Amino acid sequence: MTAKIAVLAGDGIGPEVVEQGLKVLEKTAQKFNLSLEFTPARVGGAAIDQEGTALPAATLQICQNSDAVFFGSVGGPQWEKLPPEQQPERAALLPLRQTFNLYANLRPAILFKQLKNASPLRADIIGEGFDLLILRELTSGIYFGQPKGRADDKAFDTLSYRVPEIVRIAKVAFAAARKRRKKVTSIDKANVLTTSVMWREVVVEVAKDYPDVALEHMYIDNAAMQLIKNPRQFDVVLCDNMFGDILSDEASMLTGSIGMLPSASLSDGNFGLYEPSGGSAPDIAGQNIANPIAQILSAALLCKYSLGRPDAHDTIFSAVNQVLDENYRTRDIMSAGCQEVSTSQMGELICGKI
Numbered sequence: 631m632t633a634k635i636a637v638l639a640g641d642g643i644g645p646e647v648v649e650q651g652l653k654v655l656e657k658t659a660q661k662f663n664l665s666l667e668f669t670p671a672r673v674g675g676a677a678i679d680q681e682g683t684a685l686p687a688a689t690l691q692i693c694q695n696s697d698a699v700f701f702g703s704v705g706g707p708q709w710e711k712l713p714p715e716q717q718p719e720r721a722a723l724l725p726l727r728q729t730f731n732l733y734a735n736l737r738p739a740i741l742f743k744q745l746k747n748a749s750p751l752r753a754d755i756i757g758e759g760f761d762l763l764i765l766r767e768l769t770s771g772i773y774f775g776q777p778k779g780r781a782d783d784k785a786f787d788t789l790s791y792r793v794p795e796i797v798r799i800a801k802v803a804f805a806a807a808r809k810r811r812k813k814v815t816s817i818d819k820a821n822v823l824t825t826s827v828m829w830r831e832v833v834v835e836v837a838k839d840y841p842d843v844a845l846e847h848m849y850i851d852n853a854a855m856q857l858i859k860n861p862r863q864f865d866v867v868l869c870d871n872m873f874g875d876i877l878s879d880e881a882s883m884l885t886g887s888i889g890m891l892p893s894a895s896l897s898d899g900n901f902g903l904y905e906p907s908g909g910s911a912p913d914i915a916g917q918n919i920a921n922p923i924a925q926i927l928s929a930a931l932l933c934k935y936s937l938g939r940p941d942a943h944d945t946i947f948s949a950v951n952q953v954l955d956e957n958y959r960t961r962d963i964m965s966a967g968c969q970e971v972s973t974s975q976m977g978e979l980i981c982g983k984i
């Protein structure tokens with residue numbers, strides 16, 4: 631059976647890193663005899679420039695007809711003067727997440743042992759390294775709560791959650807922890823926010839079905855600090871939409887670079903959207919220096935979750951490991967004694983190991 635993959639490269643470094651991700655997917659498909667059909671579609675600023683809208687109907691249709699979406703990134707200074715609701719992030723990425731009910735955003739933050747020197751953490755804090763999973767609720771919370779708006783000298787967003795929205799993401803957290811080190815740290819601000827008080831109550835309820843998994847609660851401000859003090863204490867970090875956004879960028883840097891952090895946005899079935907956790911990086915776009923590894927590891931997650939091929943995932947992961955073993959680095963993760971390579975060279979090198 632052929633798996634259909636919509637390819638939405640988007641803006642900034644998006645097209646550069648997506649090209650490397652596609653090379654890796656094609657090589658992986660050859661190796662495992664998978665039949666993949668790629669359909670490119672415009673999204674974000676690129677779509678605004680060509681068609682006047684960030685998420686053209688044809689693009690949405692292609693996604694609807696696909697088994698997965700391979701997404702680069704959207705946004706940039708060119709489009710920041712548009713009315714906020716027409717900008718790429720709010721007019722394309724958020725509607726895609728909402729349309730496909732992609733409520734579970736998995737952001738695995740893994741320190742590859744070869745990148746200990748690229749991490750800003752001290753060697754004694756890194757120890758043998760860390761492997762944590764930021765699990766971010768992606769279709770509710772302050773991003774989507776209504777009302778939002780402006781009136782006179784006031785602007786407002788609404789932070790709201792419904793119990794079933796918390797139940798379903800909490801179940802994903804406990805199920806994931808069960809396959810890992812059996813610990814969930816639930817992040818909230820229950821000392822201030824009413825939604826957090828309910829979040830905590832609901833997570834405690836769900837936890838009763840997973841007695842083999844340890845649950846702890848942590849305030850977001852403390853969590854931001856603890857991540858740096860001792861990232862090894864964490865296994866699955868369960869967050870609402872906004873806290874997960876912020877903690878995942880923080881966690882990415884601990885692994886060496888935002889260019890290392892992939893993501894999978896999932897719903898209840900096999901459909902998923904796969905994108906790096908970082909953005910379009912306008913400051914380095916067009917220079918062939920961006921790190922494609924987050925995009926390539928997102929391709930690995932696509933194999934695992936949408937194609938049901940953990941073996942293909944592991945092969946891509948191991949290819950990345952081997953290239954890092956040989957001391958090839960993009961600029962963002964460069965350190966002494968290593969050889970700097972471009973975006974496309976990194977993609978080639980990883981393909982060569984598949």
Ligand code: NAD
Nearest residue numbers: 703704705706719888889908909910911913914920921962
């Ligand atoms: P960003 O993640 O694009 O960039 C932050 C910093 O990280 C920059 O210095 C950038 O050069 C660096 N960086 C990011 N990815 C990198 C990579 N693969 N390799 C090397 N360095 C990398 O965040 P920002 O600057 O806050 O946002 C820029 C634009 O991207 C904005 O328009 C923002 O809204 C958008 N954005 C889009 C997405 C998405 O499409 N999923 C995610 C985040 C930000």
Ligand code: IPM
Nearest residue numbers: 705719720723875907908909
């Ligand atoms: C991310 C990004 C997006 C978010 C923006 C671009 C809407 O920062 O995927 O982390 O905040 O979710």
Ligand code: MN
Nearest residue numbers: 875876879907
């Ligand atoms: Mn973000």
